[in-house]
Amino acid sequence: MRFYLLPLAACAIPLAANPYTQFVVNLMLVYILVAVGFNLVLGNLGQLAFANTALFGIGAYAAAMLMAHAGWPFWAAIVPAGLAGAAAGFLASVTALRGIRVYYLAIVTLAFGELLRWTYIHGEAATGGTDGLAVPKADFFGIALDSETARFYAFLLIVTVMVKAVSNLLRSKIGRAIVAIRDNELASASLAIPTGRYIVAAFVLSGFVVGVAGSLFAVLIGRVIPESFGLIELILHFAMVLVGGLGSLTGSILGAVALTALPEYFRRFPGLYEMFFGGLLIVFLLAQPRGLAALAARWWPALRERYYREN
């Protein structure tokens, strides 16, 4: 039950927020799913797969196209967006299963993301090309998501349900098997753990979570454009997971919140923005390579997680 305290407390945020800060908070919710999904493969499974913006983009485009072309309501497009991400995750897992690992996997998945971006740009009829695709008004089970506050409550519900499900998975034999494969794949097989099946499962789950995040992103921004899913975006996702803590669910949340808030804060200093942000990132990762989750667990031992070590 302790898990639900934070989302319950978050329900009060709209009371204090103006539309801009509410938008930033909504963006944090989107990036929480992005980081939680990415961390499954990067931190828990320990595979250097960089398909995350591809998964994010596929989810966003799937939702936008279903809503714009097929007239589906937003709520009906969420699961298909997740499934589209899961399918892309499955493709990435096949490369990993065939022994394409580490740097090779990184390059193959990076190329996959760029290939998709090329597809968005040239698939004008479906994707609107470089101008992108306008996302129609979002309907969440009859409620119009036409304000930041309305989007906030819908997003909070979706993110809470999904993070809880991922948390359940990570704390079970499934999460343990995934971490075991990261630590020693041969030994995992010797304990009757079907390693191939769990590698695929981690990629597919990651794809589902990030695909759903893409559908929220599409609704929040109101337009999907190829430029949203490029290399800069990937670096942001990567930084969220690293700053939060590789292999830590709490870390994914903290990293997403911190790295959504900081760039917004530094926007007040035009010109110095990238410098501040980049510098802070370097200093933090040198000082605290295990991430924010390690700091948090030291201050508050109740935040300790299974399968994540602070040092």
Added chain:
Amino acid sequence: MAALLELSGVSVRFAGLQALSGVNLSARGGEVRAVIGPNGAGKTTLFNAISGYVPIEQGSIALGGKPIHGLTPHQIAARGVRRTFQNGGLFPELTALENVLAGLHSRIDAGFAGILFGTRAARAAEREAVQRARALLELLGVSHLADRVVKEMSGGQQRTIEIVRAVAAEPPLLLLDEPAVGLAPPVRTQLVGLIRRLAGEMGIAVLLIEHAMELVMAAADAIAVLNGGAKIAEGPPAAIRNDPAVLEAYLGHA
């Protein structure tokens, strides 16, 4: 009683190197059988062949009368063969308890949906496994290590936890690959006691690769000697100690 594990005429070849040729070997429940031989004799290859990590070129490997060669490592493990690794096969970032729980993986009766939604049954299955893992650590005398992370343990502690993990799911057959490497003599004595208990009390068939001869002589009921990929002798420890073929393999021509 029929043998649990039966290897007949097993050959393994690596790109021109005959690693094993025509090896016959068997193992019985409750019995410790040591496999010894000089470096490069094919001992670890034999274990890798049994547990499915290398394919065999000829012969057959049967467990409880059913062939297991050609299966993948996790399928063979699921049929009740567990092993330890010469260089240590623990999950370094996990605690001893979590390592043992990974050894119980297939015994935890919880499906994907149940886990996803955190059903009562799924949580009960996990709790039960935790209890069982703790009880096993207690039984084998290492309960004080349960919540320590493996990478912070001594070599001897790691060897012991790896054996506990390997026997967690009560496998009928256990393969131990040089469990005494790097252990101090008093710890070796404890290890002999542990191996004897696995066979004697739990009825496990143990195959043991080991260079430390005093450990082999104390722990094994029977010894098989490999040299150059072929079995050159087999028998009780006392007979192997004086076997001229074994002496020659170890000492070379006089």
